[in-house]
Amino acid sequence: MSTQEPSSSQEASKTLVQRAPEVAGNVLRQILEFAIDGNMTIPGAKDAAARCLQTRGDHEAAVESVVRQHVGLAGAQGFLTNLGGLLLLPVALPANLAGLAVVQMRMIAAIAHLRGYDLNDRRVRSALTLAMLGEDDVRKLVASGKLPSTPMGVATAPVFDPILEHAVSERVFGDLGMKMAGKHAVVQVAKRIPLVGGGVGAAADGYFTYALGQYARREFVRRRG
Incomplete structure (x- = not known):
């Protein structure tokens, strides 16, 4: 009896490890699809891009507007989900990460769409996920050889690479997990203080979103005629 328990535990651990790419891919796929397509109340990336383009009248001005709007959204959700301090941290932290991932993914997808990339192309979707890093x-x-190329290279590759997609999903999913575990320790400690934590959360999420927006603007160069 006792000799079988470690075996069962080992089998369960092995199963979890084997399923890790599948879990990572499914979670990020859901985030990506929601960010691109939206729903009845929250417009997706294409709609967000179209609204900015209609307001600004120019693709590059619309890209600037997309970044600015999503930095504001990231800051707002960062403030609200971190306002409660230590007592609400177990609930608020996962909500903050999920909300921030959707906001950032939608921003990156809207930028790519405005620059002329097909968001239904699986190569482009892999590139959008990669840009989240x-x-x-x-x-x-890329320098260490763990990834073959940048988001731009992945988006314009001759063929879709499902192995690369799995690798990217695992890496991005792991990065989100590291953030949840306290990768940004100083920020997480500050978030434990009611009210002050909300302000720190807003500033941190806004800053990281702005940085991703600038990176996406450099990577997804203009393809429209």
């Missing part, structure tokens, strides 16, 4: 992490992974 940010410039520094992508540069390091």
